[in-house]
Amino acid sequence: MPNLRDIKNRITSTASTRQITRTMEMVATAKIRKAQDRIESARPYALSMMEVLRNVARFVQGASHPLLEEHDKRERIVVVAIASDRGLCGAFNSNILRLTEGIIRDERAAGAEVDVIAVGKKAIGYFRYRGVEPIASYRDMTDKPAITDARSIASRVIAGFTSGEFDAVKVVFNRFKNVAEQIPEIHDLLPLRHEVVEESADHLKVNPEYMFEPSADAVLERLLPTYIETLIYRSLLESAASEQGARRKAMKSATDNASEMITTLTRSYNRARQGAITNEIAEIVGGAAALEKH
């Protein structure tokens, strides 16, 4: 017979856990909105930027720029792994780390060295533990990434890529598809694909002749690094929104599980209580019957 007091204690502790997970769920829900708003407000810049980039690219025939050049060798690549600072968000971090591990394995098999740029404490901790010292790490910004964070990541990878220190850059992050679904994805960041500057020149409406200040080449040269920043910023924002989405989902199922557990425990508590009462009655009746005999 389970002890009544023990069951009672378990119910109380499960209930307080549920209180916490429920609060975390609500906090995450509120944060999703904010994170989505941030993605939204980053959109006008990104769209205008694409438009300018295309306009410029059409005037730079056979655009050549270090960031567009594919290196002859493929000896060292860098993966920017965007995870989060905090846990309790389901498979959010482990998806990123698993994908990154996959890249490391594949690239090593193909004979390339892999370096990691870790974003978020969870990524930093994981790679340190695995003996892969990140070449750069960023923390305390994953829930609210600023453009300056994206800039500093961008300048690091651009410098490394143009100097030939590494030959390709990939970024791994959770894309925010919707509130319920976040999709871990791998994107190639560098070298920039030529389509970026070449695509869609045709289906733009008939374009006027543009003037350039100071020149199309000069503008393109400045524009490409900014474009990289925009891409990284976007990934960080998507990841921030995804983190909250994943946490909400994880906390919701934790809350549901806690409720279910409380129901079960309450049931066995009642059964135990009833059992105890029945026992007592039986004892009293038995005791009374024993007395009567005298």
Added chain:
Amino acid sequence: MARTLLVEIVTPEHIVYTNEVEMVVVPTLDGEIGILPLHAPLVGAIRPGEVRVKIGETTEWFAVSGGYVQVHEDKVIILADDAVIASQIDVERARQAKVLAEMRLSEFAPGSRDEGYDDLERGLKWAEVQIAVASAH
């Protein structure tokens, strides 16, 4: 009402300003360009400096930290890394940022362009531009 331009000042984080105006002046790499309605299509790089926007008798000033400008069919898009309207510049904070950036920059060995140097330099420029624009208006 005279013909107007639609101007948008956008940073990666948000839209700073959007309005129908009569003239926009942007700081380009080697000077300034004034843009009036019916301006020819243009794409240009801009340096850290001051953007002026004229609406009738009033003028608005903005500090921008560099970026791009595109003019197309009476629409001016200014893509800035950072931008703030003159009246909202936090001069005290910009001063502190300037002092801090100068201090950090002086710690770099002369001639070295190590990691972080460009960021600091960019931050310093931005602080200086904000101070200049705020004190001019």
